[in-house]
Amino acid sequence: MTAYVGLLRAVNVGGRQIKMDTLKQIAADLGFEKVQTFIASGNLLFISARREPEVKAMIEDALKDIFRAPVEVMVRTAKEMAEVEAANPFADEPGNRVAAIFFDAKADAGQIEAAKNISDERLALGTREIYVHFPSGQGRSKLKLGGKAPGTARNMNTVCKLAELVREMA
Incomplete structure (x- = not known):
């Protein structure tokens, strides 16, 4: 059994x-165990014997039925969430x-090189993540x-809270 975090893209906005x-009910209906959510921004924690690609597809298919449109879900294991937390190159910042x-796949330096509308943001490449420091706040940023x-x-x-919660489930 593996403890996972599912990160839904663009839900509870717009x-x-x-x-x-x-x-939570969708996840339980899919057969996932110890299902919980964290804050209302689409963070799903659960345990499953299935592998990451399969749980991702299952959640996305169930959400597509509800929204009648694709909803991307990025999935990470407890170990991966801990690695994301530990690898934060801007850990000294709030x-x-x-x-x-x-992202689903390996992050690409080209995504950073091709970024537009950078003002005071700092960007760094992770494994399947890109880290961004927003000194003026994410809400003010026009970064693309x-x-x-x-x-x-x-x-x-x-990220830190999700890493803690999923670690406790593992």
């Missing part, structure tokens, strides 16, 4: 709303001013990463 109780942008791979961002306060 018109794509889902209650966390509904998300956690609410640093984000990890999660290069590339077409969908990703989803979580600030480091959230």
Whole structure:
């Protein structure tokens, strides 16, 4: 059995709303165990004997049925979440001013090189993440990463809490 975090992209912003109780029920219906959510931004924690690609596909298929449109989900194991937390190159900065942008595949330096609208942001390459320090705040940033791979961002306060919660499940 593996403890996972599923990070839903672009839910509970704009018109794509889902209650966390509904998300928990979806995960339970898929056969996942010890299901929980953290804050209302699409963070799903669960245990499954299935491998990452399969749990990702299962969640995305279930969400597609609800939203009638694709919803990308980035999945990480407890070990991977701990690695994301530990690899934060901006650990000396406030956690609410640093984000990890999660991708399905290996992050590409070209995404950073092709970034647009950089003002005071600092970017660093992770494994399947790109870290961004937002000195003026993420809400004020106009930063656009290069590339077409969908990703989803979580600030480091959230990453650290998710890493702690999923570690406790493992």
